[in-house]
Amino acid sequence: VWNFSAGPAALPLPVLERAQRELLDWSGSGASVMEQSHRGKRFAAMAAQVEADLRELMRIPANYAVLFEQGGATQHFAQIPMNLAREGDSADYIVTGHWSEKAASEAAPYVRVNVAATSKADNYLRMPARDTWKLDPAASYVHIATNETIHGVEFQDIPDVGDVPLVADMSSDILSGPIDISRFGLIYAGAQKNIGPSGLVLMIVRRDLLERQGRPMAKIFRYAEHAAHDSMLNTPNTWGWYLAGLTFQWLKENGGLEAMAERNRAKATLLYDTIDGSGGFYRNPIDPPVRSRMNLPFTLHDSALDASFLQESEAAGLLALKGHKALGGMRASLYNAVPLEAVQVLVAFMRDFARRHG
Numbered sequence: 290v291w292n293f294s295a296g297p298a299a300l301p302l303p304v305l306e307r308a309q310r311e312l313l314d315w316s317g318s319g320a321s322v323m324e325q326s327h328r329g330k331r332f333a334a335m336a337a338q339v340e341a342d343l344r345e346l347m348r349i350p351a352n353y354a355v356l357f358e359q360g361g362a363t364q365h366f367a368q369i370p371m372n373l374a375r376e377g378d379s380a381d382y383i384v385t386g387h388w389s390e391k392a393a394s395e396a397a398p399y400v401r402v403n404v405a406a407t408s409k410a411d412n413y414l415r416m417p418a419r420d421t422w423k424l425d426p427a428a429s430y431v432h433i434a435t436n437e438t439i440h441g442v443e444f445q446d447i448p449d450v451g452d453v454p455l456v457a458d459m460s461s462d463i464l465s466g467p468i469d470i471s472r473f474g475l476i477y478a479g480a481q482k483n484i485g486p487s488g489l490v491l492m493i494v495r496r497d498l499l500e501r502q503g504r505p506m507a508k509i510f511r512y513a514e515h516a517a518h519d520s521m522l523n524t525p526n527t528w529g530w531y532l533a534g535l536t537f538q539w540l541k542e543n544g545g546l547e548a549m550a551e552r553n554r555a556k557a558t559l560l561y562d563t564i565d566g567s568g569g570f571y572r573n574p575i576d577p578p579v580r581s582r583m584n585l586p587f588t589l590h591d592s593a594l595d596a597s598f599l600q601e602s603e604a605a606g607l608l609a610l611k612g613h614k615a616l617g618g619m620r621a622s623l624y625n626a627v628p629l630e631a632v633q634v635l636v637a638f639m640r641d642f643a644r645r646h647g
């Protein structure tokens with residue numbers, strides 16, 4: 290079967306197979322990785338390797354810390370303003386879909402939120418043009434979601450926001466291709482799409498931002514404390530950390546992020562071309578230059594066919610194509626673990642379905 294889930298999403302098969310092999314006896318310890326102390330030598334060595342692999346894959350400069358956080362990306366919608374803004378400070382939010390809208394609303398108790406641009410009036414079908422953004426040079430940071438998992442829009446280039454630190458929710462497109470880390474102040478991502486199991490949040494943060502005072506808060510919320518304690522201020526998500534490490538190794542063995550970018554471009558192009566070439570049977574209304582490479586929502590020309598499409602696709606081994614309830618229709622998520630072959634099988638099914646029901 291091929292799994293097109295938006296998240297938690299498919300992991301690379303070799304990652305799951307290796308985790309299965311190592312489940313009962315990890316690293317010659319005679320016990321599972323889940324049963325090891327995070328303070329032990331074995332776990333510490335693994336954690337250091339995982340960070341080194343990520344730094345190599347993403348070319349993370351030395352002046353950035355890597356944190357292995359918990360709480361889901363949603364918790365960090367609130368925790369980021371707690372850390373980066375003092376009482377009374379403001380932050381700019383670019384609202385381009387469900388998740389950046391939620392990031393802004395969860396931040397609101399902790400920072401004065403300025404929605405500097407939004408495409409809500411366009412139903413999030415396009416990006417607000419950069420020259421319309423009303424950025425405040427005194428803002429604590431500018432927040433974007435690089436890819437909107439539900440609405441299927443993605444920044445194709447990192448926007449220039451001047452000297453204000455750019456904070457990016459990359460939950461659904463991290464590791465999908467190379468990026469210039471130095472353009473960002475802080476990057477964060479829930480793990481459950483391109484990294485590993487849910488419950489782990491990867492964060493890459495410029496070290497000078499860790500020195501910001503933020504607002505008064507308990508240590509457990511303060512990123513600087515997490516960085517000072519190698520993300521082990523309390524018991525971390527050890528299992529998630531381990532699986533993330535297996536994914537990073539798989540990425541390294543498969544050509545790194547340049548190869549992923551090429552694969553992801555080919556996968557998305559094949560599916561968009563199939564939708565656009567279906568004579569209106571399938572539709573994706575997103576402005577083509579900002580269509581997501583990771584999450585492709587589409588509708589059938591007649592929603593009365595939705596149930597048959599889902600039933601037949603599942604019977605053909607194509608799983609989790611049902612769209613998000615906010616948009617209806619279908620959505621195919623094409624994260625790193627989904628091979629080109631899966632998309633080839635999907636488009637063959639779609640063409641055949643259209644022929645039979647057109």
Ligand code: PLP
Pocket residue numbers: 296360361362363364388434436437438439458459460461479480487488
């Ligand atoms: N941001 C984006 C872009 C997402 O797709 C999601 C959904 O998983 C979230 C944030 C929320 O993540 P979590 O469920 O880990 O809090």
